[in-house]
Amino acid sequence: MAKVIDSKIPAGPVPEKWKEYKAHQRLVNPKNKLKLDVIVVGTGLAGASAAASLGEMGFNVINLCIQDSPRRAHSIAAQGGINAAKCYQNDGDSIYRLFYDTVKGGDYRAREANVYRLAEVSNNIIDQCVAQGVPFAREYGGMLANRSFGGAQVSRTFYAKGQTGQQLLLGAYSSLSCQVNAGKVKLYTRYEMEDVVIVDGRARGIIAKDLTTGKLVRFSANAVVIATGGYGNTYFLSTNAMGCNCTAAVQCYRKGAYFANPSYVQIHPTCIPVHGDKQSKLTLMSESLRNDGRIWVPKKIEDAKALQAGTKQGWEIPEEDRDYYLERRYPAFGNLVPRDVASRAAKERCDKGFGVNNTGLAVFLDFSESINRLGIDVIMQRYGNLFEMYEEITDVFPGDVANEINGVKYYKPMMIYPAIHYTMGGIWVDYELQTSIPGLFAIGECNFSDHGANRLGASALMQGLADGYFVLPYTIQNYLADQAVWPKVSTDLPEFAEAEKAVDAEQDRLLNIKGKRSVDSIHKELGHIMWEYVGMGRTAEGLKTGLKKMHELEKEFDTNLFVPGTKEGLNIELDKAIHLRDFFTMGQLVAFDALSRNESCGGHFREEYQTEEGEAKRDDENYFYVGCWEYKGKGNEPELIKEPLEYEAIKVQTRNYKN
Numbered sequence: 001m002a003k004v005i006d007s008k009i010p011a012g013p014v015p016e017k018w019k020e021y022k023a024h025q026r027l028v029n030p031k032n033k034l035k036l037d038v039i040v041v042g043t044g045l046a047g048a049s050a051a052a053s054l055g056e057m058g059f060n061v062i063n064l065c066i067q068d069s070p071r072r073a074h075s076i077a078a079q080g081g082i083n084a085a086k087c088y089q090n091d092g093d094s095i096y097r098l099f100y101d102t103v104k105g106g107d108y109r110a111r112e113a114n115v116y117r118l119a120e121v122s123n124n125i126i127d128q129c130v131a132q133g134v135p136f137a138r139e140y141g142g143m144l145a146n147r148s149f150g151g152a153q154v155s156r157t158f159y160a161k162g163q164t165g166q167q168l169l170l171g172a173y174s175s176l177s178c179q180v181n182a183g184k185v186k187l188y189t190r191y192e193m194e195d196v197v198i199v200d201g202r203a204r205g206i207i208a209k210d211l212t213t214g215k216l217v218r219f220s221a222n223a224v225v226i227a228t229g230g231y232g233n234t235y236f237l238s239t240n241a242m243g244c245n246c247t248a249a250v251q252c253y254r255k256g257a258y259f260a261n262p263s264y265v266q267i268h269p270t271c272i273p274v275h276g277d278k279q280s281k282l283t284l285m286s287e288s289l290r291n292d293g294r295i296w297v298p299k300k301i302e303d304a305k306a307l308q309a310g311t312k313q314g315w316e317i318p319e320e321d322r323d324y325y326l327e328r329r330y331p332a333f334g335n336l337v338p339r340d341v342a343s344r345a346a347k348e349r350c351d352k353g354f355g356v357n358n359t360g361l362a363v364f365l366d367f368s369e370s371i372n373r374l375g376i377d378v379i380m381q382r383y384g385n386l387f388e389m390y391e392e393i394t395d396v397f398p399g400d401v402a403n404e405i406n407g408v409k410y411y412k413p414m415m416i417y418p419a420i421h422y423t424m425g426g427i428w429v430d431y432e433l434q435t436s437i438p439g440l441f442a443i444g445e446c447n448f449s450d451h452g453a454n455r456l457g458a459s460a461l462m463q464g465l466a467d468g469y470f471v472l473p474y475t476i477q478n479y480l481a482d483q484a485v486w487p488k489v490s491t492d493l494p495e496f497a498e499a500e501k502a503v504d505a506e507q508d509r510l511l512n513i514k515g516k517r518s519v520d521s522i523h524k525e526l527g528h529i530m531w532e533y534v535g536m537g538r539t540a541e542g543l544k545t546g547l548k549k550m551h552e553l554e555k556e557f558d559t560n561l562f563v564p565g566t567k568e569g570l571n572i573e574l575d576k577a578i579h580l581r582d583f584f585t586m587g588q589l590v591a592f593d594a595l596s597r598n599e600s601c602g603g604h605f606r607e608e609y610q611t612e613e614g615e616a617k618r619d620d621e622n623y624f625y626v627g628c629w630e631y632k633g634k635g636n637e638p639e640l641i642k643e644p645l646e647y648e649a650i651k652v653q654t655r656n657y658k659n
Helices: 016-023 045-056 095-105 112-132 164-182 247-254 287-291 301-309 325-329 339-351 368-374 376-394 460-483 494-511 519-533 540-560 572-596
Strands: 037-041 060-065 185-189 191-199 202-210 216-220 223-226 265-271 294-298 363-366 401-405 408-411 414-423 440-442 625-630 639-644
Touching: 037 045, 037 202, 045 060, 045 164, 045 185, 045 460, 060 191, 095 112, 112 164, 112 460, 164 185, 164 460, 191 216, 191 247, 191 494, 202 223, 202 494, 216 494, 223 247, 223 460, 247 440, 247 572, 265 287, 265 339, 287 376, 294 301, 294 325, 294 339, 325 339, 339 363, 339 414, 368 376, 368 408, 440 460, 494 572, 519 540, 519 572, 540 572, 572 625
Parallel strands: 037 060, 037 223, 060 185, 223 440
Antiparallel strands: 191 202, 202 216, 265 414, 294 363, 363 414, 401 408, 625 639
16 A cells, blocks of 8 residues: 655645735745855756746855756757747637646646646746747737647747747846846856755755866755756657756655656657667657648558658658548647647557658658648748758758649658657655755756646746746745754765765766776667657556566666766766666656556556557546655665545546547
8 A cells, every 4th residue: 555645735726825925925034035045956947047036036046057058958949839828819718728728638647736826827927038038929010929739729829939948048047147147146057966965854955066077066055956857868869958867856866855757758749750770869840830730641551651662752642642640530639639649649650550751650740731821931930940950950841842733732741750758757846846855846847746647838838937937936935934043054064975975986886887888878778678668658568578678787787887087077978877877767767657557648658558549548546646656775666655636626537639
C-alpha cells in the first residue's frame, strides 16, 4: 500500500489561499528583506523571471547559469507562442475555458487548483511582456494578433513570428539585467549546480561547479529555487539543446525531494525526422504550423512504397489520393488535436506502412491549400523563419511550387515525425511551489504541477513566466517570513564540507574508471533503449526489458567509461559523464512509473490499455492520483507515494476531439 501525500491545498478552482496571497502579503518586513538570500538555479524563462522579480522585491539573489549568457537558455527554442485568455478575437475564450482546455488536454491528471491559478495569471503575463517591449505580432489595426494551437477551438496564442521564446527571454533578461545592475542579483555564468545542501532538514545552499576552471564553489542562502528544465535528453535524441540535463533535479531527488509523474513524457508531432545515425539532436518545427499546414499520407499503399523508394514525390500525388488522417479521425479539431493524439496517429499510419520517406518514419505537413488561399507573402509573414530553418536542414523550401494538377498548384511539403520534446513530470511541489524538502522550490518545466499527462502547445512559456513573475514571488515569502529570524548559515558548516567532498569523490570515480567507451556512445545506447521500450508505445513486458537493459548498461557505464582530462579546467566530457549518470537514474524512474500505471493517459501510452479506435484508455478508479517517487538508493526500487487528485469544477470524462 503506497503512502499518501497531501498537497496542502483545498480542492476547487479558486482556493482561498490564493485569494489570500492576492489580497495581501503577510510576508516579510521590508527591512529584513535585505538580510535574506535566495539562490535561483537556471536562467530560462522561469529562472530569469524569478530572479528578476525576487531582486526587485528586495531580496539578495544568487543566480546560476550553465551558459555563457542567460540569453542562450533553452527557452529561446520555443517557437510558436504563449497562451493567455484575453479573448481579443471575441471567439468565446475566458479564464475558465483556458483552465478547462488545459485540464482536458492533460487528460485529467493535473491539479485543478494549480491550473486555474495558471489561467488566472495568464493575462498579466502578456501585459508584463508588452511593457518590456516584446514584439508580439499585431493585426493591421494595431491589436495583438492571436492564432490557435492544439487542443483549443479558440485563438488564444500570442506570438512573435516563430521566435516567441527568444523574444520573451530577451524581455525577462532585460529585467534580470536591471536587477544585476542594481546589485540585487549576482549572476554566475558557466556555473552548474552539483548538489543541494540540507542543514537541519532545510535546503540552505548548493555546491556548484565553475565549468571553466573546474573549481567547486559553496553557496549559502535562506532558500533554493530550481529552474533547470526537464529530462528529455535522457532519450539522447530530443528537441532539447544538447546542454539540457536533469542533474540538479536528480540531486534534489537523491536528497529527499519527491519526483512526480516521471512517465509523462511528451512526444511532439512536428519534428524533422531522423536522417541518419550521426545526429546529436532533433529539430522542432513549431506546432503553430498546424494552423495552416495539413498533415497527410497517401491513401494507397503502393504510393507510400513509391515514396519510400524515391520513385515518386509527394507533390505528384493528387488530392483525391491523399489521406488527411487527422481531419478524417478528429473532424472537430482536425490538425489541431493535442500533441499526444497527433503523435500517436502519425505513428499508427507509419506502423501500417504509409510513411513517406526512405525510413518509412515520416508524414507530410503540406501548405499548398493555405498558400493558394492566402498567398505566399502571408504564409511567410507568419512562418518565414521556420520555412528557412527547414530549408537549411533539409534543402527543401516548403514555399516552392513543385507541380500543377488540374489547375491546382502543389507546393513542396515538409516531412515531420514525432520526437521527444517536453517532460510533464518533474520534482513534486505543493501549491506554494515548495518541494518535499522545506526551503527548496521548483518552478517551470522542472516541476510537475500544471500540465497533467500532456502539455498543450504554447503552455510551457505561460507556466514558466507565471511561476517566475506571479506565483513564486508571492508564495516563497510565506516560507521566508519564518526565515527572517534565522541567521545566515556559514558555508563552513560540516554539511557543506560533506556535500562538496561527495561531489569531488564522484568526479574522481568517473575519471578513474579508465575504460574504453565514450560518454556519447553509452548515452546513445541508453537513448535507443528508452525510445524502443519506454517511448511512444509501452507494454509491461517491454518496460521490464527496458529496465533490465538499463541496469546492464549502467554497469557498463560504471566499469568501462573513459573520461579524458582532469578535474581542473574546462572538461566537457566530465560534465557530460555526470549528466549521463543522472540520465540513468531518470530513465529507470520513467520506466518504474510507467510500469506502475496500468492505464493509458496523455503522453503515457500503455498498448494493453487502449480503446477499439486506438485511443488512450484511462483508469480513473485506480490511477486518479499524482504518482510521487521517493529515492531509496542506487540499485533499489524507489517507493511510490500517492497524492490523490480532487476535482470540483470539472467533470472527469473521456477526452473527445471528434465532435
